[in-house]
Amino acid sequence: MGLLTGDALTALAVAVAIFLLLVDLMHRRQRWATRYPPGPMALPGLGNLLQVDFRDLTNCFYKLQGRFGNVFSLQLAWTPAVVLNGLAAVREALVTCGEDTADRPHMATLEHLGYGPHSQGVVFARYGPAWREQRRFSVSTLRNFGLGKKSLEQWVTEEAACLCAAFADHAGRPFSPSALLNKAVCNVIASLTQGRRFEYDDPRLIKLLDLTKTTLQESTPPPLCLPQVLNVVPMLLRVPGLIHKFFREQKKLMAEMDKLVAEHRMTWDTAQPPRDLTDAYLAEVEKAKGNPDSSFNDENLRLVVADLFTAGMVTTSATLVWALLLMILHPEVQRRVQQEIDEVIGPARRPEMGDQARMPYTTAVLHEVQRFADIAPLGAPHMTSRDTEVQGFLIPKGTMLFTNLSSVLKDEAVWEKPFRFHPGHFLDAQGRFMKQEAFMPFSAGRRACLGEPLARMELFLFFTCLLQRFSFSVPAGQPRPSDHGIFASLVTPAPYQLCAMAR
Secondary structure, three states: OOOOOHHHHHHHHHHHHHHHHHHHHHHOHHHHOOOOOOOOOOEOOOEOHHHOOHHHHHHHHHHHHHHHOOEEEEEEOOEEEEEEOHHHHHHHHHHHOHHHHOEOOOOHHHHOOOOEOOEOOOOOOOOOHHHHHHHHHHHHHHHOOOOOOOOHHHHHHHHHHHHHHHHHOOOOOOEOOHHHHHHHHHHHHHHHHHOOOOOOOOHHHHHHHHHHHHHHHHOOOOOOOHHHHHHHOHHHHHOOOHHHHHOHHHHHHHHHHHHHHHHHHHOOOOOOOOOOHHHHHHHHHHHHOOOOOOOOOHHHHHHHHHHHHHHHHHHHHHHHHHHHHHHHHOHHHHHHHHHHHHHHOOOOOOOOHHHHHHOHHHHHHHHHHHHHHOOOOOOOOEEOOOOEEEOOEEEOOOOEEEEOHHHHHOOOOOOOOOOOOOHHHHEOOOOOEOOOOOOOOOOOHHHOOOOHHHHHHHHHHHHHHHHHHEEEEOOOOOOOOOOOEEEOOOEEEOOOOEEEEEO
């Protein structure tokens, strides 16, 4: 077969261009609909992919918000998306219109990690009966946890004592707290899901944490945040070797989760009360046998455990890393927290959740840590399940939604000092703790983080135990660490060291 002539090549190129243009016009026709949110001009085929900085979506969305307002649209290849900014827009979308915005968009990358039509876990599951069933089970198990000989609060309190002992081993010398905080929080999740804890030098615990760390790094390779790009351009998944190269560590982590579940199943005794969440789930799987409408199955078990492990571990430990950083940067705040701890709890008794109601300043500090740290600025994407109106704009069914939680947590119209660490945001004139409607680090509505009660418990008990036992400071001779976060899968501080001096 001879080579195509120049005229033939030109004709072919024109035909391909016209075809792509027609397909592009078909996918973006809703942009011409009445009251569709404004947005930047999109290129044929690519949409706004080249105009979106996936390495720093929060800052990118902040700039676009300044140009187009609190509700603006993007075209990500052939995927239409709308970004919601500010308290009013985000709350209207997630709460007022919560039934219409609680769905999740199809994520092609999840299929390669074992998520399928009948096993979607609880975090990324499509909105419907299966999701409701899984979330109801997870929430009730967390709320009513008293499954073994210890309650969940006892697990956290005892783990906090182990964490303090590990801090004390450094004898006031400089060290990075991140690894120890990760191990402590990981053990809380392990106690919930597996009824066990690991010693801090256990090779298996270290492997789990290493895999979790590399999985997060794998999710944000330069120059683009690849999972987001693959999800809006799924045909790229057909590039030979691409999915295996960039998701190798995630598959290893899932394999390790599978081993934990398999080992747990071998020791499960149906005649005994459930020891933990995995036992409770296995009992539901047994009850569901023969019921084709039930979502309780072995595949969903592994995904629910993995969802709770990764989401629950990394967010809480990252928040505690921020908390200690902000204490060494603001020693006056640290001293006031310690004064309140001394007055309410004393130097010897272990903190309890019942103490929190009498500790308004400490409670305000923990809320301000979460607001300022802003570790999950966009949460997980939503999708409209029917045509929906938000702030006067019409958002068609099937549109991906980005809820910019950062724009709420740092809304200049709400917070006195939105870009500074200021516990006074949560205190009234009499020094009493004051709730704020714009405080939504756990998102809001039907898809709000189901682990919020556990996270609040861990943050209070770990934080108060540590500040009861130690005073934290910047190591002598080291520069003052930065309080600017690094955006990846989560927003975390740059690595830093501190000294923990026994009080």
